[in-house]
Amino acid sequence: xxxxxxxxxxLSVPEGENLVLNCSFTDSAIYNLQWFRQDPGKxxxxxLLIQSSQREQTSGRLNASLDKSxxxxxxxxxxxxxxxSATYLCAVKGGSEKLVFGKGTKLTVNx
Amino acid sequence: DAGVIQSPRHEVTEMGQxxxxxxxxxxxxxxxxxxxxxxxxGLELLIYFNNNVPIDDSGMPEDRFSAKMPxxxxxxxxxxxxxxxxxxxxxxxxxxxxxxxxxxxxxGPGTRLTVL
Numbered sequence: 161x162x163x164x165x166x167x168x169x170x171l172s173v174p175e176g177e178n179l180v181l182n183c184s185f186t187d188s189a190i191y192n193l194q195w196f197r198q199d200p201g202k203x204x205x206x207x208l209l210i211q212s213s214q215r216e217q218t219s220g221r222l223n224a225s226l227d228k229s230x231x232x233x234x235x236x237x238x239x240x241x242x243x244x245s246a247t248y249l250c251a252v253k254g255g256s257e258k259l260v261f262g263k264g265t266k267l268t269v270n271x
Numbered sequence: 272d273a274g275v276i277q278s279p280r281h282e283v284t285e286m287g288q289x290x291x292x293x294x295x296x297x298x299x300x301x302x303x304x305x306x307x308x309x310x311x312x313g314l315e316l317l318i319y320f321n322n323n324v325p326i327d328d329s330g331m332p333e334d335r336f337s338a339k340m341p342x343x344x345x346x347x348x349x350x351x352x353x354x355x356x357x358x359x360x361x362x363x364x365x366x367x368x369x370x371x372x373x374x375x376x377x378x379g380p381g382t383r384l385t386v387l
Contacts, residue, residue, distance in 0.1 A: 194375060203362060204378040249314070256327065257302055257366065259376060261314040
């Protein structure tokens, strides 16, 4: 059974800092990995999708990497801003349409 | 495109009452997913449909929960009778294609359910 873990559960940083969020999964037989952002009381916004054949994806200040063999992904946020404060979730897709989610990292960027 | 639409956004009901949550997926998407999010368990998949057919309902917690997708643009999740432990945020998501590794899931804003 696939399990997804995100560490740390919460992170607080000063504005302007570069930071890394971590995601690990137990079964490396995945099709893709997706990073989401969730603001309080809101739905999930898809940030980046990495196919199993890819090593990384970039969007603006965000860069996500995938090491399928070791069961790890990272989300790098450059020059963090207070508006980046949210919960970040990673999810992996295995042999079906199912996404298995981690419990998220709550990020606070302090002005 | 309006994105995935869910209604109601908030629902407060009393234990034992029937609750119906509604979802309109993104036009052209042929996979639809119902998730539940709680503090304790995080996001869990309840059921998903492809081309209006239920494919996997192994995440549905009990017989009190049922889901339907009568057509490509509408789905319901029903809880009857509701219990306080059903209180959670319920999300609907849709995806453009089945079987393609690259298909993303797009989420609706969720329905926050409180059962008193």
